[in-house]
Amino acid sequence: MKNRTSFYFVIGMIILAIIGVASRFISNPTAFFQSVLVFLVIGFAIFFLVRRFNGGNPQKHEQSAFRKAAKKSKKRFQQKDIRKPSVKPMNGNVSTLKKGKNKAKSAAHLTVIEGKKGKKKKRASF
Template identity: 50%
Template sequence: MKNRISFYVVSGLIILAILGLGVKLVNNPTGLFQSIAVIAIVVAVIYFIVQRVNRANPGKREHRAFAQAAKKSKKRFKNKEQGSAIQRKAKTGTLTSIKKSKRKSSTTHLTVIEGKKGKKKNRASL
């Protein structure tokens, strides 16, 4: 019910505005064009002021960069999930072959540090 009332109100205002513009165009066309020009200039000045204030806020730029990085991360994660699902469907084998393939995958963020792993330290002697 509220939507109907607001629709009628907005429609009535638009019709009255068009009617007013038509009457003003017939009676005083130069005054109409001057009014339109003044309104356009005021809107442009307000727009440029708002843009200047928004650009000066560094927190907004950081938030925008964070949102863009999060979107890229989600996209990359989604691609990995889709790829692994396709691989799972394509591979059909025994349980042991599936276990071996899981063990073969390694994490890329871990590295092996070469060194003497077999030799134990003698902690008793100082």
């Protein structure tokens, strides 16, 4: 029951709003367009102010940097797949084929961060 009454209330408000907008448009169209224009300008101003002050969120910057890196990585791996030649039958012994599979791949996107690993911390002795 409660849902029906709120539904009828909302429908009634929408109908009254449509009647009010139509009567305002018919009685004075220039004032109607002026008020619509002012409403849009204020709405855009608030929108841009909110975007300007919420744009400095560092978490959003990290997310955009992550998405950018993910796109680059995806593109790089897709290019590797395209460049791979089709599989050709090889004539050779088994030991030479296994040596090629055991070859370590270089991870070019990883970097080493130097630190103080060898130094011991100075601790207070009691």
